[in-house]
Amino acid sequence: MSSILHEIEEAIYNGEDEVVGDLVQKALDSGIAPEEIIAKGGVAGLDRLGEDFNNLEVFLPELMIGGDCMKLLIEKVKPYLSAEEDAYIGKVVIGCAKGDLHDIGKSLVATQLAVHGFEVIDLGVDVHTNRFIDTAEKENADIIAVSALLTTSQYYMEELIKRLTEEGIRDKYRIAVGGGPISAEYAKKIGADGYSRTASMAVPMAKRLMKIEPTKELVVEQD
Ligand code: B12
Missing domain, CATH: 3.40.50.280 (Cobalamin-binding domain)
Incomplete structure (x- = not known):
């Protein structure tokens, strides 16, 4: 996996909001698809938080901060999501x-x-x-x-x-x-x-x- 996606996963896991923003921009600039950034960076970080929450290694505040970082990630990638010229469905x-x-x-x-x-x-x-x-x-x-x-x-x-x-x-x-x-x-x-x-x-x-x-x-x- 690309190391930048791994860094995003880490930043989400650690709740580092400024770092998330910068890393996501770097990933987008290097041509990584927004969907991949969401799944392999963001969701991967949240999944780890979820597992560690289950094992009582992290607690509710960490989940909340991780969730907020994920929202920031999504706002950042949203303009890059490929919109199709679909007619109304x-x-x-x-x-x-x-x-x-x-x-x-x-x-x-x-x-x-x-x-x-x-x-x-x-x-x-x-x-x-x-x-x-x-x-x-x-x-x-x-x-x-x-x-x-x-x-x-x-x-x-x-x-x-x-x-x-x-x-x-x-x-x-x-x-x-x-x-x-x-x-x-x-x-x-x-x-x-x-x-x-x-x-x-x-x-x-x-x-x-x-x-x-x-x-x-x-x-x-x-x-
Ligand atoms: C972040 C988080 C929180 C944040 C949520 C912030 C927010 N604004 O959403 C906060 C801190 C508020 C929170 C609170 C709680 N949480 Co929580 N949380 C999580 C965590 C870590 C990540 C969830 C997430 O956003 N994942 C990323 C998104 C993108 O994934 P997703 O939601 O699954 O969605 C994807 C697909 O499922 C699908 N999808 C989703 N919806 C839909 C709908 C349709 C129609 C379709 C087609 C597809 C689809 O598409 C999405 C993208 O691909 C999960 C662990 C985990 N791995 O999921 C625990 C988790 C869900 N939480 C859990 C728990 C227990 C709680 C609390 C009860 C904790 C507590 N003691 O208070 C509370 C409950 C609050 C409540 N009443 O809802 C448990 C749930 C256990 C269970 N199965 O019931 C989990 C699994 C953690 C764990 N391992 O124990 N949590």
């Missing part, structure tokens, strides 16, 4: 499931969809099931996309699908799910329509979703 309502405040991955997905032809309504964090449904109805959305990093919050994805079914409006929407603990198997089990492991893969997944009727099959884009 569809409307997505996105948010983090109830109880979940982890918004970095969700915001990456929202940004990727927005630069690739989707109109995105971002409801932010800790979004109650009612709010997803009310907004999708009001905005006449095509896709409802839910992110969960906490296993305690992922349940609300299932709740959303149950509620839509009970209200007789399940087949109006394609439901996309993602986030750390979410897998294609889980997406299938709860009856979602789309799953991808990363934000970049959320774009082809959402595009494929728009070509099928909701509830017919699970569209998965791994990478």
